Amino acid sequence: MQLPKEGIFLGRVWRPEFEGPSIVTIRDNNVVDITNKTYPLIRDICEMDDPAHYVEHAEGENIGTLEDIAQNRVSDFSRPHFLAPLDLQAVKACGVTFANSMVERVIEERAAGNAQEANAIRERIGKLIGNSLKDIQAGSQEADRVKHILIEEGLWSQYLEVGIGPDAEVFSKAQTLSSVGPNADVGLHPASNWNNPEPEVVLIVSSTGDIVGATLGNDVNLRDIEGRSALLLSKAKDNNASCAIGPMIRLFDQSFTLDTVRNAELELKVTGEDGFVMTGYSSMKEISRDPTDLVSQTIGRHHQYPDGLVLFLGTLFAPTQDRDTPGEGFTHKLGDIVEISAPELGCLKNTVRLSTQCPEWTFGTRQLMRNLAKRNLI
Incomplete structure (x- = not known):
């Protein structure tokens, strides 16, 4: 798993000994568990006045090197592995922002x-x-x-x-806790025959509307289903393992700010088992709505999110490269490796499967609360 050498990072790791997730940061290439009873959730840290300062100085337990934990299979719950770096936040997304x-x-x-x-x-x-x-x-x-x-x-x-127009498109991308993280399988609805990845910056927003950090996301796009009718957006966007976020949240500090996000350059690489390779990019410099405008259209007096939210900002990327038949453009094949990267945020890597082939999402809010209670964290 690739991360920049500098920056204050916040994420989640599955701890098999606890049968649940822990909050982690990275220090000297080591993964440090900073979970405690006062701040047992990513949500809690993101609600602080200065999350970066807290994470940088929080006491914690070294649970292994970044390389060792990152290479563990996400489907193996007997070993620690990275999860999507959010918990109780709502997962929202913006469309047509370029x-x-x-x-x-x-x-x-x-x-x-x-x-x-x-x-x-x-x-x-x-x-x-x-x-x-x-x-x-x-x-x-x-x-x-x-x-x-x-x-x-x-x-x-x-x-x-x-x-x-004056109003942005903002929709619910995924259910709370359902997003997958780095190295996980990402799912396509089996009814789709025309689809593609969407490389995007994802903002981390507190319940008060403050933007506290950013990460990367793949807003998996089913072009045929949404193309049939805009009213099928929910079926096209919200399926098992159809939302990938990670690898970790980079919190805002003096070296990483909203202006860094405004100038971010995202790269995309899709590598197929058939030898096919497609590259693309998305430049935040070309976005038509400022990130603060998108946030204010999502959260405010008109709509509250007590546990905060994460917000996909949309993408400039539109695939036109033919894969098989000339003129038919690009669509995924099972086994595709999707890599979304930015120098400031690292690399989010996932493997394409059908949603029905990806592990079922079973660890919801009820199980998270029970797990935290069992560990005396709440």
Whole structure:
């Protein structure tokens, strides 16, 4: 498991001797268990005024090296292994947050794959809104003008409404505690035949709306199911093992801030058992809504999260590389290795399976509370 050499990291490890999870940090390449009765949950630490300071100085137990624990199989509950670095937080996600790429995809769809027609549409629009579709600020007067131009061109859609309109798309990605972590299998609904990974930055947000850190996520995307109807979003997004988060939370401090997130560059690599390799990227510099705007649209007087939340920020990545048949684009095959990385956050690595093949999610909130009580932590 790859992590930057610097930074204050917070995560969770399964402890077989306790039959449950512990809170850990990394010190000198060692995994240190900092769980205690005062702060037994990731949620509790993220509610503090200065989580990074607490984690940096908390007393703990060295339970092994990062390399040793990271190489243990996630499905082997007889050995310690990393889990998704969150517990009671709600798992929310934003869609269509990179408006310029969305506009481009709609233009290409309208042109039915004809490059000359796409260029003609782009040129007509360009004469009205400028030579570039970049830097559209969602919800702005300029975005509203672009909206009317696109309507006149017959290009408007519900996705573009949330892409450049005043209201962001925010949906529930996964159930509390259901996310998988680094090196785990990530699941595709067996009904899907057209799907792809979505590399994203995931913010860690307290119950008061404070952003305290960030990590990486794979918002697994079932393009065929969601494409049939936007009302199938829940079926497309929330399935067994369909949400991967990790490898660990990097807490904000002097060396890692929200501005670091705003400038993050994510890389994606998919390696298939068939020898296929696809690479991609997502640049946070091109996001159309500032992370603070997305957070404020999610949590506030209109909607509370007493245990905080994690928020996927969306992706610029849109796969177009053909895998098998020319013109059919990319879709996953079982056994694909997905690696999402950023220099400041490390690497989240998962293996693609069907949701019905991934281990069933059985350790929910009730079991977590019982486990903590058994250990005299609550």
